[in-house]
Amino acid sequence: MTTPPAQHAGPAAPHTRTAHPALSATDPELAALVGAEERLQAATLRLIPSENYVSGAVLEASGTVLQNKYSEGYPGRRYYEGQQNIDQVEQLAVDRAKALFGVEHANVQPYSGSPANLAVYLAFAEPGDTVMGMALPMGGHLTHGWGVSATGKWFRGVQYGVRQDTGLIDYDEVRELALKERPKVIFCGGTALPRTIDFAAFGEIARESGAVLVADVAHIAGLIAGGAHPSPVPHVDVVSTTTHKTLRGPRGAMLMSREQHAKAIDKAVFPGLQGGPHNQTTAAIAVALHEAAQPAFRDYAHAVVANAKALADALLERGFTLVSGGTDNHLILIDLTPQDVPGKVAAQALDRAGIVVNYNTVPYDTRKPFDPSGIRIGTPSLTSRGLGTEHMAAVADWIQRGVAAGRSGDEDGIAAIRAEVAELMAAYPAPGLPA
Ligand SMILES: *Cc1c(COP(=O)(O)O)cnc(C)c1O
Numbered sequence: 516m517t518t519p520p521a522q523h524a525g526p527a528a529p530h531t532r533t534a535h536p537a538l539s540a541t542d543p544e545l546a547a548l549v550g551a552e553e554r555l556q557a558a559t560l561r562l563i564p565s566e567n568y569v570s571g572a573v574l575e576a577s578g579t580v581l582q583n584k585y586s587e588g589y590p591g592r593r594y595y596e597g598q599q600n601i602d603q604v605e606q607l608a609v610d611r612a613k614a615l616f617g618v619e620h621a622n623v624q625p626y627s628g629s630p631a632n633l634a635v636y637l638a639f640a641e642p643g644d645t646v647m648g649m650a651l652p653m654g655g656h657l658t659h660g661w662g663v664s665a666t667g668k669w670f671r672g673v674q675y676g677v678r679q680d681t682g683l684i685d686y687d688e689v690r691e692l693a694l695k696e697r698p699k700v701i702f703c704g705g706t707a708l709p710r711t712i713d714f715a716a717f718g719e720i721a722r723e724s725g726a727v728l729v730a731d732v733a734h735i736a737g738l739i740a741g742g743a744h745p746s747p748v749p750h751v752d753v754v755s756t757t758t759h760k761t762l763r764g765p766r767g768a769m770l771m772s773r774e775q776h777a778k779a780i781d782k783a784v785f786p787g788l789q790g791g792p793h794n795q796t797t798a799a800i801a802v803a804l805h806e807a808a809q810p811a812f813r814d815y816a817h818a819v820v821a822n823a824k825a826l827a828d829a830l831l832e833r834g835f836t837l838v839s840g841g842t843d844n845h846l847i848l849i850d851l852t853p854q855d856v857p858g859k860v861a862a863q864a865l866d867r868a869g870i871v872v873n874y875n876t877v878p879y880d881t882r883k884p885f886d887p888s889g890i891r892i893g894t895p896s897l898t899s900r901g902l903g904t905e906h907m908a909a910v911a912d913w914i915q916r917g918v919a920a921g922r923s924g925d926e927d928g929i930a931a932i933r934a935e936v937a938e939l940m941a942a943y944p945a946p947g948l949p950a
Pocket residue numbers: 565627628629630632655656658704705706731732733734757767
């Protein structure tokens with residue numbers, strides 16, 4: 516079969532072949548958008564710490580006819596016939612999750628991280644119960660009981676933070692709050708935490724206060740799988756994770772636990788919260804877990820952390836202020852208050868410079884959540900492209916120049932960075948993108 520010529524709008528591409536012949540023929544408008552996104556992901560330095568590049572194998576699995584199948588229930592216990600293959604797909608994903616993370620039980624059906632967490636509440640709490648998690652502006656996730664989330668509306672969310680002087684969790688403060696409030700469920704983990712989470716300390720606190728402890732490792736699951744962050748498994752009741760961040764799988768999630776909680780979790784996911792699982796996603800999760808079990812993935816996880824530490828050092832050398840003073844993982848939170856540039860202005864300038872970040876609150880931010888003081892960056896994506904510690908000085912330079920150019924409105928400076936970024940990116944093709 517010959518591939519029809521690409522009909523992409525957008526800037527001239529280094530690669531113009533379309534990887535989507537059927538889509539291009541049926542819906543050129545949509546195909547053009549996909550092509551433009553492929554070129555954007557190829558040409559930019561993607562620093563959003565919750566993003567990554569999945570492999571071609573993961574992409575292929577998530578675009579299969581498994582998507583045509585309804586499979587309410589679990590392997591061997593379905594409400595629909597015709598599950599000869601689907602049961603094996605899901606069992607494979609479950610078995611691989613159990614082996615990779617060393618858990619007794621895994622549920623691979625949650626549609627994403629937020630529904631996975633909602634299923635945890637459904638399994639272990641009643642509406643109105645007290646639950647505890649890290650405050651969103653301190654680095655926690657919406658679903659850890661924050662007010663605007665269903666989890667903060669339907670439960671009484673009490674929130675811990677980090678210390679203003681260190682940017683670190685104060686475990687004595689967490690213990691005090693837990694003993695005072697006696698939450699049913701405690702969440703540890705977050706979306707903007709640059710430091711190692713002490714799961715053992717949380718485990719003690721949960722035992723003392725009689726709470727179910729959930730480690731939400733959405734951001735760091737790949738680091739845990741690759742041995743670059745301690746595992747929560749010995750210390751917690753439930754592990755919740757997305758599959759699409761450092762774990763480098765499709766957009767999805769998993770809940771893992773000891774056998775003791777297996778029934779409660781499975782019942783909460785289905786029929787408690789969801790209908791049919793997304794089997795094409797389950798298949799892609801299985802592939803990602805297989806990839807994450809290879810020795811090369813251990814190297815990847817350690818390289819992500821090494822790159823983040825090198826980038827943090829390079830930023831500190833250039834006078835940037837980092838929340839907690841650095842990083843232990845894949846993520847860096849920059850407080851731009853000393854640069855006198857709002858996070859949003861910096862993020863938008865960097866985006867024009869081909870460097871994709873997100874603006875973010877910093878702990879004790881004096882600015883508003885929609886216009887905060889910080890930007891959040893991370894190294895999972897650039898490490899997937901093969902960039903190493905030797906490149907981090909250049910990345911820090913671009914960030915420094917981009918932030919300064921954003922402040923002064925120097926669009927020529929921004930265009931120059933964009934060209935330099937594109938040149939380096941062209942030398943490090945991303946997995947999963949058309950060559
Ligand atoms: C990303 C994230 C989630 C939510 O995942 P979605 O798939 O976006 O719903 C939950 N918890 C934490 C800690 C996260 O970082």
